[in-house]
Amino acid sequence: xxxxxxxxxxxxxxxxxxxxxxxxxxxxxxxxxxxxxxxxxxxxxxxxxxxxxxxxxxxxxxxxxxxxxxxxxxxxxxxxxxxxxxxxxxxxxxxxxxxxxxxxxxxxxxxxxxxxxxxxxxxxxxxxxxxxxxxxxxxxxxxxxxxxxxxxxxxxxxxxxxxxxxxxxxxxxxxxxxxxxxxxxxxxxx
Amino acid sequence: xxxxxxxxxxxxxxxxxxxxxxxxxxxxxxxxxxxxxxxxxxxxxxxxxxxxxxxxxxxxxxxxxxxxxxxxxxxxxxxxxxxxxxxxxxxxxxxxxxxxxxxxxxxxxxxxxxxxxxxxxxxxxxxxxxxxxxxxxxxxxxxxxxxxxxxxxxxxxxxxxxxxxxxxxx
Numbered sequence: 001x002x003x004x005x006x007x008x009x010x011x012x013x014x015x016x017x018x019x020x021x022x023x024x025x026x027x028x029x030x031x032x033x034x035x036x037x038x039x040x041x042x043x044x045x046x047x048x049x050x051x052x053x054x055x056x057x058x059x060x061x062x063x064x065x066x067x068x069x070x071x072x073x074x075x076x077x078x079x080x081x082x083x084x085x086x087x088x089x090x091x092x093x094x095x096x097x098x099x100x101x102x103x104x105x106x107x108x109x110x111x112x113x114x115x116x117x118x119x120x121x122x123x124x125x126x127x128x129x130x131x132x133x134x135x136x137x138x139x140x141x142x143x144x145x146x147x148x149x150x151x152x153x154x155x156x157x158x159x160x161x162x163x164x165x166x167x168x169x170x171x172x173x174x175x176x177x178x179x180x181x182x183x184x185x186x187x188x189x190x
Numbered sequence: 191x192x193x194x195x196x197x198x199x200x201x202x203x204x205x206x207x208x209x210x211x212x213x214x215x216x217x218x219x220x221x222x223x224x225x226x227x228x229x230x231x232x233x234x235x236x237x238x239x240x241x242x243x244x245x246x247x248x249x250x251x252x253x254x255x256x257x258x259x260x261x262x263x264x265x266x267x268x269x270x271x272x273x274x275x276x277x278x279x280x281x282x283x284x285x286x287x288x289x290x291x292x293x294x295x296x297x298x299x300x301x302x303x304x305x306x307x308x309x310x311x312x313x314x315x316x317x318x319x320x321x322x323x324x325x326x327x328x329x330x331x332x333x334x335x336x337x338x339x340x341x342x343x344x345x346x347x348x349x350x351x352x353x354x355x356x357x358x359x360x
Contacts, residue, residue: 046245046249049246059239059253087240
């Protein structure tokens with residue numbers, strides 16, 4: 001058992017401040033519904049790219065906090081990115097991993113080693129400064145502000161229930177190309 | 191094109207990257223351009239970010255563009271083949287200005303790349319053509335002048351542009 005995706009996203013939205021947030025896969029629509037912002041960027045069409053897209057922004061803008069809302073299947077597709085991120089060592093980088101153990105978009109086939117995989121251990125092994133795992137929304141809400149005050153890179157694994165809220169965000173549509181320009185303008189003040 | 195292709199000194203390439211205003215080189219290390227990578231190791235004004243895959247390198251480069259940090263991607267032809275979907279998604283669909291230096295490792299320098307017997311060299315230009323990606327061939331010091339306009343073209347057109355390095359850098 002874990003927490004509802006929406007509960008975790010609401011907590012992150014509450015504390016995002018002026019962070020740039022990169023979302024991917026199943027969190028894209030709920031995130032946009034819960035936290036609309038010119039600082040939202042979406043990774044669509046190149047699965048696994050969210051973490052390094054965030055890394056690029058974090059390195060370009062060390063004055064700005066960057067949060068990546070990743071999926072477990074997505075991260076596995078570019079697992080080497082945790083070594084790349086660790087090597088670049090961005091202090092302003094928080095990596096949230098929504099772990100539900102399946103490829104939800106394609107019909108919820110289990111990810112490889114879904115019963116045994118430990119992403120927090122992998123992040124620590126790659127050299128992240130810290131890694132946390134939460135399966136309880138209350139505890140996550142409580143600890144999140146302190147975690148966001150820590151220097152990155154930090155991985156925060158969020159164990160998510162498969163049965164999720166089906167709400168208004170199903171109709172949300174995003175255009176990642178437009179978003180990239182919007183975020184760029186917001187960051188560059190143009 | 192004057193054959194055989196000749197090595198370009200790494201310092202000459204570094205000077206061009208500086209002229210472009212590049213602050214980051216995002217790389218999956220390329221044997222063909224190793225002298226340039228070695229030179230970059232010792233400079234302070236351009237930071238090299240080493241990635242595990244070319245997919246990652248393209249995403250980092252796009253993120254840097256969003257954040258306003260000029261960068262160049264340095265990869266090898268094998269990496270070009272490996273990252274086709276990300277190149278399509280990031281470069282063509284999202285229209286990220288990806289400026290790429292791509293080494294043609296193993297090229298027979300007496301022949302144009304398209305006439306090389308090895309598929310890795312022979313297919314690089316046709317693949318870029320298929321994707322509709324502009325590319326330029328640097329086959330010696332006399333071609334280095336192509337680099338800065340190629341970089342500007344990528345930036346102003348918001349599109350991927352490739353510079354193929356024809357002979358191993360010196």
